[in-house]
Amino acid sequence: MKIIFAGTPEFAVPSLQALLDSPHQVCAVYTQPDRPAGRGRKLAASPVKELALAAGIPVYQPENFSQSADIAGIASLNPDLMVVIAYGLILPQAVLDIPVKGCLNVHGSLLPRWRGAAPIHRAVMAGDAMTGVTIMKMVKKLDAGDMLYKAEYPIAADATSGSLHDILAELGASSLLQVIGQIECGEMVTEAQDEAQVTYAHKLEKNEAQLDWSQSAAVLDRKIRGLNPWPVAQTLFKGEILRIWRAAVAEGGDTLPPGVVSCAGQTLDVGAGQGILRLLEVQLPGGKRIAAKDFLNAHQADGIVLGS
Numbered sequence: 001m002k003i004i005f006a007g008t009p010e011f012a013v014p015s016l017q018a019l020l021d022s023p024h025q026v027c028a029v030y031t032q033p034d035r036p037a038g039r040g041r042k043l044a045a046s047p048v049k050e051l052a053l054a055a056g057i058p059v060y061q062p063e064n065f066s067q068s069a070d071i072a073g074i075a076s077l078n079p080d081l082m083v084v085i086a087y088g089l090i091l092p093q094a095v096l097d098i099p100v101k102g103c104l105n106v107h108g109s110l111l112p113r114w115r116g117a118a119p120i121h122r123a124v125m126a127g128d129a130m131t132g133v134t135i136m137k138m139v140k141k142l143d144a145g146d147m148l149y150k151a152e153y154p155i156a157a158d159a160t161s162g163s164l165h166d167i168l169a170e171l172g173a174s175s176l177l178q179v180i181g182q183i184e185c186g187e188m189v190t191e192a193q194d195e196a197q198v199t200y201a202h203k204l205e206k207n208e209a210q211l212d213w214s215q216s217a218a219v220l221d222r223k224i225r226g227l228n229p230w231p232v233a234q235t236l237f238k239g240e241i242l243r244i245w246r247a248a249v250a251e252g253g254d255t256l257p258p259g260v261v262s263c264a265g266q267t268l269d270v271g272a273g274q275g276i277l278r279l280l281e282v283q284l285p286g287g288k289r290i291a292a293k294d295f296l297n298a299h300q301a302d303g304i305v306l307g308s
Contacts, residue, residue: 001080006030008046012085014173033061103138106172112193114201115143122201125226133172146190160228213259217249217275235306246281263302268292
């Protein structure tokens with residue numbers, strides 16, 4: 001099949017690579033325009049663009065599809081299929097109607113749960129037991145198309161958004177090839193999404209990083225894992241921002257007032273609204289990520305109130 005691929009971040013890369021390694025022809029790649037990145041704020045290509053250029057695939061980077069010339073450009077490629085993964089631009093109906101066999105989207109959740117921009121993060125933060133990928137037909141409404149395939153994956157007790165991201169990206173790639181094979185054979189069965197079960201995974205904001213120690217230790221643990229690797233959970237330690245990369249709910253032991261630190265067992269334990277959260281890996285401004293025991297070797301923390 002002749003396929004147009006549209007995607008931007010690292011999550012889309014395994015699927016593009018799978019298509020490049022398959023018998024199908026990727027005739028063009030669409031990705032977002034180069035954006036400033038890093039300390040120097042130099043323009044940087046997206047991960048998808050880098051792979052496409054290395055493979056010798058033509059790359060197109062429209063700001064949007066408001067220009068008829070951009071839509072005509074897709075039509076001129078005469079694609080059988082368009083695959084869209086975390087592209088970041090809304091495709092108008094005129095584009096969705098071009099491919100003979102339609103447009104597919106690979107989404108990092110078990111739809112209809114967690115439509116939207118941050119499905120992996122929201123699943124971790126909500127305490128979901130399962131996540132996965134859904135492949136659906138694209139419609140103009142956000143992540144609302146009929147589902148073609150679902151692949152489940154359990155969320156481990158120590159899973160982070162970062163670790164699940166990499167697993168689901170690979171799962172999405174293998175699932176995509178399976179679905180395309182079924183489409184070729186005319187064996188595809190679709191399932192409409194139950195609108196009553198829809199939840200939305202709103203885009204992460206930096207201000208969500210601040211921890212509220214009146215919440216339970218279990219909720220705080222999920223939030224820390226959900227915000228890893230970005231924007232990373234944080235609190236105040238003696239007036240400085242302390243980033244918390246890893247933590248765990250402490251089993252048993254005495255209770256502590258919310259935010260109060262105890263180092264009695266040579267551990268970095270913090271009181272929560274319910275239970276105690278044990279910090280495992282932290283980082284101060286200008287420093288590296290370090291284990292809690294190394295932090296305690298350098299800083300007096302016992303009795304300190306975090307967040308104030």
